[in-house]
Amino acid sequence: MSVTIEQPPRRGRRAGSSNTRDEILAAAKKSFATDGFAATTIRKIAKDAGVDPALVMQFYGTKEVLFAASLAVSADALTRMSEAFEGPVEGLGWRVTRAFLTLWEQKSGDGEALMAMQRAAMSSEVAAAQLRDFVQYRIVEVFSPKLHARSDAALRAGLATSMLVGVIVSRNIVRIPLIAEVEQEAVIELLGASIQTILVG
Template identity: 45%
Template sequence: MTTGDAEGDADGADRRPGGRRPGRSGTKEAILAAAREQFADKGYTGATFRGIAAQAGVDPALVRHFYGTKDQLFAATLALPGEMLRRLQQSFEGDPEDLGERFARAYLGLWEEPETAPALKAMMRTALTTEQTADLMRDFLQARILGGVAEQLGDDRPHLRAVLAGTHLVGVAVARHVVGVEPVASLDFDDLVALLAPNLQSYLTGDLPEHARHP
């Protein structure tokens, strides 16, 4: 069960009336607007279904009814396809020795597809220019994406390893799709993955300098 599922179940159990109840479309819009404010003010980890529902003036159960998990609600606030999170999380499953290639192919593949690329580009451009969005994205990536990678890496500095791999991929994505740095921007996708996979795998499962410790 994910963090979002757990919270959704907890908040969904609270079925006390939540105040005004606009129409169906109005309710969804109110929840989404409240979620944007709550995520912006409190970050991904600090925002809760109950707090979002209170601000929207609805029952907490309606938040889960319309948007499912916390991950799905967050994706909706950024206009990100929910499929994106599922595919990234699936890449964490399987043999750890192939994780570098799977992670690169899943993340960079989302930047190549017309269904997901526009939202990712818009999100990244905003994050690069808006401190509030950058803080929110950092919170989300550390809590959900990098945290999922770290869970697969054992006890030897898993968070540091996940951050090294994740930031490497984000940098490549920005160079390829936002800034257009050559020759990265025009490399064949499979060639790009093949070039990146060994370095990513080294971050994830290779030897790190003993003195490179992180809390």
């Protein structure tokens, strides 16, 4: 898998720094796969890669971005998914539906990485375990606080996310003709109403 996170601007010349970057990513992949997202720390990754934790932060910013990089999903993709949960409540379901479908159905880059991740989690317990804590983190810490004032916000955000992924799998992996052949806009219109119900209904 290749890294799609953009490099921060170089601060002067540092011998072997691109190699260091790869070593950090390799250590991260190993730790996420072995210990899961929750139990992995920047400190541990730095130790395994033989570098200072500050250098890990300089390259990747957060543990979340580093995890996404290890799946070859861009930081920009993470941002677009969480931004869809912001803004006026009226169009929320449709906005979230549009963001997910547009991102996952890209023919390259993030779309491919997200699909590969989903396939892997279905057939490999290691991949499923790796993803489990991270998806939970995204839903609980990133998506659900945007659905304020609801005690069951996290469950609602989690069900919405699962439902969207289910439809994406039917369209793009199993490719049920009647669902795969419909224009994205027609799917967004119908599906958006249902996602609106689960999020704010």
